Amino acid sequence: MTAPLLANLIERATGLAIDRGGVSTMLDRFVADRMRSLGHTSIESYVALAGSSGPEQQALIDAITVPHTWFYRDPEQLRTIEHLMAAAPPGPLAIWVAGCATGEEAYTLAMIARRIERQVSVVATDVNETVLKAAQRGVYSALAVRDVPEDDRRWLAQRDGKFVVDFTLRSGVSFARHNLVDPPPPAPRGAWDLIVCRNVLIYFAPTPASRLLARFARAVREGGWLVVGASEVVFEPPPGLELVSSDSRLVLHRPPRHLATVLPRPKLRGMPPTVPPLIDPAIGPAIAPTIAPATAAGIPREPVRMSAGDTAARTPVKPVNPDDLVSALGRGHGLFEQGEILAAIEAYDQLARAHPSIAEVWLFLGIAHYAHGNAEAAASALRASLCLDATMWPAGFYLARAYERLGRRADALQQYDLIAVAELPPLTLQSSSAVINELRALRHDVRNAARRLTAERTARARRLLK
Structure with missing residues (x-):
């Protein structure tokens, strides 16, 4: 079991809670190996070493951060993002992908922008230096690109069983190391039009998560948007952001000041309209009758x-x-x-x-x-x-x-x-x-x-x- 000293170090350094998403298992294994190789006999001595912001702390962070992602993850939410891009005021859009892992999401947004003919500047950040190097290379497995629509596969060249992101698309995406417990990176025009931070907050402890949302609220421009993961709308919106429904998905919006008090809140309850059944009555129910009544x-x-x-x-x-x-x-x-x-x-x-x-x-x-x-x-x-x-x-x-x-x-x-x-x-x-x-x-x-x-x-x- 992970020592409290180490858990506190991780939360202070990254905001991550070690009891989320299997982090504690990865952490215990990594620390045990490192203590043996470095000759440390107590967790206190190792925490003292990793506590200084040096190579050992970075190695620790790289070991526990979760890089699991793929192109076009959650296509329904991506359709909402596409709608937000298309409806934004004319001109280049500044997009920050926070917690980008190996870069698939950043390149996905660049593909969407190309398809709808919107000029964008995508800045993608992560605290894990190892995954950032992979993102910058832009080389992916068939599994990672399995959900890319046919029209967008023109941005991928197949080489030696791998898929390489086209240089033209890559030129509109930049990657940088950034720790989400730190102030946001500077936006090209002072504030971000769109911040995308999906499936990251679920790994954060409650207090760092609330602080991160507050930083996002200050970093997005008036009229801009923050999109978090489908499972992360449980967090309370920070001051300045409104939780609204766009294309039946919940997103966070920073309204212009003169509209801040009149934007509608999302309808979270209520009965859906009656719709025809998927299966014709003559064919039968979609599932065994023993289950449907239940x-x-x-x-x-x-x-x-x-x-x-x-x-x-x-x-x-x-x-x-x-x-x-x-x-x-x-x-x-x-x-x-x-x-x-x-x-x-x-x-x-x-x-x-x-x-x-x-x-x-x-x-x-x-x-x-x-x-x-x-x-x-x-x-x-x-x-x-x-x-x-x-x-x-x-x-x-x-x-x-x-x-x-x-x-x-x-x-x-x-x-x-x-x-x-x-x-x-x-x-x-x-x-x-x-x-x-x-x-x-x-x-x-x-x-x-x-x-x-x-x-x-x-x-x-x-x-x-x-």
């Missing part, structure tokens, strides 16, 4: 609507104890299975604020929103769960169902396709829930139903082509 597991057939009396009578939600994750999850499950869906949503929401990097929490928050009929909120939470843990296949299943309710047939089909081709692994969760137990027992039926859906769609397409 009233015994707490999933209502219709969206839950509570009267004023119901609201007054429902079980009050106590503040979540962040140190008791399993107990808090169990309490949310109990409310959910008793049909107190709004109370369960409130409990899961509090838990998500306390544990924003736990995929399981976002999974159950998404399921509860889905049961309540709020498909948009469900989709947002379920995307966060999948972003944190791509193997969380129940989140993919419910995300497909949420997309159906929203009328987003193509997105729903894509999710079903992913389930159809996957070997759904057994779930390893920290808590037990009736709805998940049912899905766990029927996971092969879930996959087979998704395969039937995919086959039926293919057959329909062939009939149309005849």
